[in-house]
Amino acid sequence: MKKTSISALFFAAVLCLSLCSACQRTAPPPDASVPPPDISVPDSAISVPDPFSTPQPAPPAGSQPVSEPTPGPDPIPEPEPDAPRNTKLYILMYHHFVPEGVECNTWMLTDTRFREDLQWLADHGYTTVLPSQLIAGTPLPERAVMLTLDDGYASNYQLAYPLLQEFQAKAVISLITHYTQDGHPSFLTWDMCSEMAQSGLVELGSHTHACHDNEEHGIKRWKGETQTAYEARVLPDLQTSIDLISEHVGVSPQFFAYPNGKVESWAKDFIQEHFAVTVTTRHGAADLANGLYSLPRCNVSMGVPLDKILPS
Numbered sequence: 001m002k003k004t005s006i007s008a009l010f011f012a013a014v015l016c017l018s019l020c021s022a023c024q025r026t027a028p029p030p031d032a033s034v035p036p037p038d039i040s041v042p043d044s045a046i047s048v049p050d051p052f053s054t055p056q057p058a059p060p061a062g063s064q065p066v067s068e069p070t071p072g073p074d075p076i077p078e079p080e081p082d083a084p085r086n087t088k089l090y091i092l093m094y095h096h097f098v099p100e101g102v103e104c105n106t107w108m109l110t111d112t113r114f115r116e117d118l119q120w121l122a123d124h125g126y127t128t129v130l131p132s133q134l135i136a137g138t139p140l141p142e143r144a145v146m147l148t149l150d151d152g153y154a155s156n157y158q159l160a161y162p163l164l165q166e167f168q169a170k171a172v173i174s175l176i177t178h179y180t181q182d183g184h185p186s187f188l189t190w191d192m193c194s195e196m197a198q199s200g201l202v203e204l205g206s207h208t209h210a211c212h213d214n215e216e217h218g219i220k221r222w223k224g225e226t227q228t229a230y231e232a233r234v235l236p237d238l239q240t241s242i243d244l245i246s247e248h249v250g251v252s253p254q255f256f257a258y259p260n261g262k263v264e265s266w267a268k269d270f271i272q273e274h275f276a277v278t279v280t281t282r283h284g285a286a287d288l289a290n291g292l293y294s295l296p297r298c299n300v301s302m303g304v305p306l307d308k309i310l311p312s
């Protein structure tokens, strides 16, 4: 009886061990709760070809999508280099105007010819400028021209001014003020000067009060003249022209045209103190990079068409 019990116990133990072994073979692995390893490709490996990937067939020709540019912030544009400023100014010199048919000398022009000049300037892209624009530092247009009318003839108002209005062209008229002040019939009146100045098309400059007529000497010193005597003779004359224009037109002149183009070192300080722009009769184009004093000019006469003076 005891021998049978032991056998039964042994048999039961063997059975139990077999069952446990079977249980272990079907149980989940101990790490079943851990998520599977990340199979996504890290960014750093995007460009690395996967030797095990199956190559995709190339799309048929013509169906390839146009590659879009990679979106991103707009590139910072290169700063545009400043366009070079124009400093070239053509200054034309006129004096007296006469009706068509009147014979002209070098210092005269018919109204017909003046109209042709204004039309030619407009057709060739020229813009007229005034001394006040130069003084203000207003950038010059690409083709800049300044019309200067010397001496202050009444014809400037009677024949030239209507054409300036028609073409909206600007001009500076330099007065020999004693003619206007004395009421000389061939010269502008103060009323004419004021009317033209108020239009904005005309500025008035000085061409001396009376020194202009010193035997073509203008403001040059006389031979043997002392500096003291010179200053007592010329500087008050210049001051008178400034005072008369200021009084009658309401604007102090900033422009001075040297009579006969003759400069004088003894007048230099006074002129630079009282005027901002001066012109001579030296022929040529002005370069304002060199300043606004003693600018050259080009005389306009009947025998020389404008296209022989200015670039077309």
Ligand SMILES: [Zn+2]
Binding pocket: 150, 151, 207, 212, 259, 260
């Ligand atoms: Zn003159």
